[in-house]
Amino acid sequence: MGISPEKIKEATAEALVRAGSSFTPGLRAAYARALELETNERSLWAMRQFLENADVAERRTLPLCDDTGIPHIYLEVGEFAEFGGPHLGAVSEGIAEGLRRLPGRPMAVLGDEVQRIEQSQGLSLYSEDVVPPAFSVKRISGHKVRITVMLLGGGPEIRAKTYRIFHKHRLETVLDEVAQWGIEAVRELGCTPAVVAVGLGRTHFEAVSLMLEAMALGDLEKQTPQEQQVTERINAEGSGPLGLGGRVSVLATLLNIGPQRASGVRIASVRTCCGIEPRRATVELG
């Protein structure tokens, strides 16, 4: 028997509220490591504020941040799962329900194309009018369906970058450039310590998709040597939490390397997620 749309709606809503009001165990562990490394008292204060805020948010089911983010969905659909149009609709309904419950910030911009760009017709009063972009979908083995809800805040979007890198046939060249982008972003971000999500692919679309996948599935507790290298390069600059100085500007890096084109160019997407991200929660059904 398949998964009912009603069950999907409720699970999605629950995941959205969890994503918006709690730290994942991986993020908590990353902060615990950072507190051991940091010596700057202002930076320690800032990181403890992040953690205390997360404790209160989780205990009282309050938003971690007033920018409750734009919901993004990463779907993993089992090859034998029955999952179609009604189920996709249920995910959308679940997002709307989750935004009502969280509550999400009512920041949907009203109007036609021009009016939306110019923000001339004001904002919707309803949290649930903040709609997600197209879902990312990946086929997995088995019968199950996993729904990961992510909430992407606006600050990191100002500093995120997707661009080409001439790799000169060395991974080091690519990682150096990625770290440099991270350094520049972290200096301006404000809500650090950051988690750096990186996608390396063949096209801009693919690089962004891989970056989003890194945010959805990446493990903050298991860092590869390449991920550690990016983290350490950025931390060596000493920007620190909130830019107050210190050893920890970046908690971890999530690097996702996809297929590559026969070319001297790699496309990189780098998003320096703020200190409460990745805001994500996953539910498994079926």
Next chain:
Amino acid sequence: MTAMRPIPVQIPILPEVVAGLRVGDFLEISGQMYAGRDAVLPKIVAMSEEELAAKGIHLDGGVIFHTAVSVAGVGPTSSSKLEIEESIEPLSARGVRIHLGKGRLKADTMRALHVHGSLFAVTPPSTALLTDRILASEVAAFPELGMEALYRLRVDRIPAVVAILHGQSIFEQQAQRG
């Protein structure tokens, strides 16, 4: 750099209070502050003293918190966003003593703060923690902007760190060390 103990700051803030503060100081700000960001701050800058007074808006000795106000709560937005950063100089000239937000600002803004005896402070995005410290909120101007209207907040001990003051910036100090 100065002590960790928070310094209580009561709004309205006298110039001598700002003069006695230093970069890196911890503050706890209480009283009635204004909250606004990209959409509304240029409109406030464009208003005359008479227009502001007619809406009961008094900037002298005041604090502007760069945040939206919504059912989700409050929390700092990036103060380097074009329209927000451009408001800092003219609002300082009209008496705003503390601009509260997050992120690095330009050298020109740092100089303008110095000229007008104002400061920039940063606060973490602690929306859940701040819930109990926002005692009251009401729209002060431009209600049609929704969460981006100018709000009047009555607050109790909002935590902040002085980031830019007296021509010095905590961000530049870190860059020099880095």
